[in-house]
Amino acid sequence: MGAPSDAELLAAHRAGDRHAFGELVARYRNRMWGIAVRTLRHPEDAADVVQEALVAAYRGAGAYRGEASVRTWLHRILVNACIDRLRKERRHVTVPLADIEPRERRQDVATDVVTRLSVVDALAELPPHQRVAVVLVDVQGWPVDEVADVLEVPVGTVKSRCARGRVRLGALLGHLREEER
Template sequence: MGTPSDAELLAAHRAGDRHAFRELDARYRNRLWAIALRTLHHPEDAADVVQEALVAAHRNAGSYRGDASVRTWLHRILVNACIDRIRRDSRHRTVPFPEVEPRDRSPDVAADVVTRLSVVEALAELPAHQRVAVVLVDVQGWPLHEVAEVLEVPVGTVKSRCARGRLRLSALLGHLREGER
């Protein structure tokens, strides 16, 4: 027997297999964390939201209707958890420094750090629905139809949210282009 599909694992979990959901967790945890981190910009928040989403999926597996793939269902739960966290989080935090140390100490390193921090700050300024769309499409490289499925909106809405988010980012990050001249 080959590797079970996501749907087979979820069905086994629903039938009482205590190990089936662990396999789904192992398959998707890193992908979910990458999306949460890029959406929330804080490793601790990302880890919390991924855990919340996986616990919700585990507990609510019976609500899975099979309308979408298990992957899409898990991502939808995560995106909703991220949006809830953004809406709940009224704190204005400072932007953390990147966790990875620069490899070379050329003069461009400082400019790269400033650029990264500026982008993180600008993304944080976007409304949650635009931020999620921009992160999934432009940062994660997801196809528009998959983002539409996860967000449960038409493809045109995803395009619109991305366009509005990019326009706002362009205004917020215009100072970076001026520095190139």
């Protein structure tokens, strides 16, 4: 018998198993943090939002209806928490340089840093719904239909948010193409 499924773990949690939810957290915490940090731009905010989302999921497990996968349900809670945080706080923060690729993969450190910071700044300029869609689809590589489930919108809405976000990013990052010449 293999590892229990997400749905089995959530059911066990709801039935009183004190360790089941911890297994779900172990499965998804890193992915959730990755989405949060790319959406919010600040590691401490991302950590706070992931914790808030996990606490909300822990407390709200009884409300899980099973209409979406447990993964989708958890990420929906996270995305909503990220959007709430974006609406509440409009502050400018920097991205830690520790996220830069290892030295052996870099050609020019200064160019890489400027590019990364430019992309992060440009993402921050997008409206929250476009930013979340672009982060999930283009940065995290999620399928559009899963993003639609997480955001609780039609697939076409996700596609249009991504398309609008990409156009805006293109305009904001056009200077990077000019610098390559």
